[in-house]
Amino acid sequence: MDVLLHPTYFPNIAHFVAMLQADHIVFETCDNYQKQTYRNRTSIYAANGKLDLNVPVVYSQRNRQLYRDVDIFNTENWQIQHLKSLESAYRTSPFYEFYIDDLIPLFEMETTSIMEFNLKCISRIFECLQLAFSYKTTERFDMNPNAILDARGLASSRKEIKQVFKPYAQVFDEKHGFISNLSILDLLFNEGPNTELYLEAQNLQL
Numbered sequence: 620m621d622v623l624l625h626p627t628y629f630p631n632i633a634h635f636v637a638m639l640q641a642d643h644i645v646f647e648t649c650d651n652y653q654k655q656t657y658r659n660r661t662s663i664y665a666a667n668g669k670l671d672l673n674v675p676v677v678y679s680q681r682n683r684q685l686y687r688d689v690d691i692f693n694t695e696n697w698q699i700q701h702l703k704s705l706e707s708a709y710r711t712s713p714f715y716e717f718y719i720d721d722l723i724p725l726f727e728m729e730t731t732s733i734m735e736f737n738l739k740c741i742s743r744i745f746e747c748l749q750l751a752f753s754y755k756t757t758e759r760f761d762m763n764p765n766a767i768l769d770a771r772g773l774a775s776s777r778k779e780i781k782q783v784f785k786p787y788a789q790v791f792d793e794k795h796g797f798i799s800n801l802s803i804l805d806l807l808f809n810e811g812p813n814t815e816l817y818l819e820a821q822n823l824q825l
Contacts, residue, residue: 621645621767623757625686625774626737627657628674629744629802632784636823637770639815644754647771648734652678652686656774659733661802665708668795672701672802676733687734698726705804712790714811718747722804744803748815770825782824787817 622641624634626648634657638644652658659674675692678684691697702723709715725743730736745752763769772778779800786797787810798805806814 623647623764623767623769623771625650625656625658625771626734626741627661627774628659628672628733628737629661629740629804631657631662631773631800631802632806632818632821633773633780633782633800633823634770635744635803635806636784636818636821637768637773639750639818640823641768645767646738646754646756647760648687648756649758649760650686650771652676652684652689653775654678655776657776658686658737658774660776661804663705663708663802664789664791664795664798664805665704666791666794668791669798669801670704670708672704673697674701674733674736687732689733690731691733691736693729693731702726709790709804709808712808715808717811718807721747744807747807750815768825772825780824784821785817 620641621643622637623645624637624647626646627634630638659676661672663670663672675695675697677690677692705719722743725740730739742752773780783799787806789797789805789809803814806817810817
């Protein structure tokens with residue numbers, strides 16, 4: 620089955636389960652941008668628990684901008700802040716040093732479009748996993764698409780999925796317990812090459 624998704628910022632585990640288990644990936648590129656979604660946010664496991672990393676964007680609710688037309692607000696040093704947050708959260712994880720050099724260029728590049736940047740982040744994760752990354756994009760917005768698994772709802776940060784994925788070791792789990800469905804970065808830094816097997820073994824409930 621093909622799967623329809625929004626390209627989000629370092630997608631959470633549910634997104635990656637859907638992508639790896641799909642026959643083909645289709646990204647929604649014809650929708651209106653919405654606030655409070657994972658389009659410009661990812662969640663990691665920091666020393667004090669769950670921490671959201673937000674990419675600032677230039678957006679006005681009045682204009683009904685298309686997601687693909689929304690730009691990043693680059694006057695803030697958000698890239699440096701995100702990189703420092705990742706280092707603080709994961710520098711003691713088993714595979715942080717193994718992958719971070721491949722990820723750092725994403726936080727150093729000049730980037731404008733939030734959608735294009737998200738696609739680059741997703742592509743880089745596939746490269747880290749040594750997996751081929753191919754996808755199609757929508758040509759028009761369809762509220763109720765046929766013959767495809769509509770997983771666009773996974774982009775909403777307001778409707779967290781109740782599903783708890785199989786626990787794996789996390790840096791601060793002795794302090795706060797296991798936190799499910801974080802950014803793919805949490806799984807990658809903690810599980811490394813086992814990430815692909817973990818994702819394929821999960822049963823996504825939409």
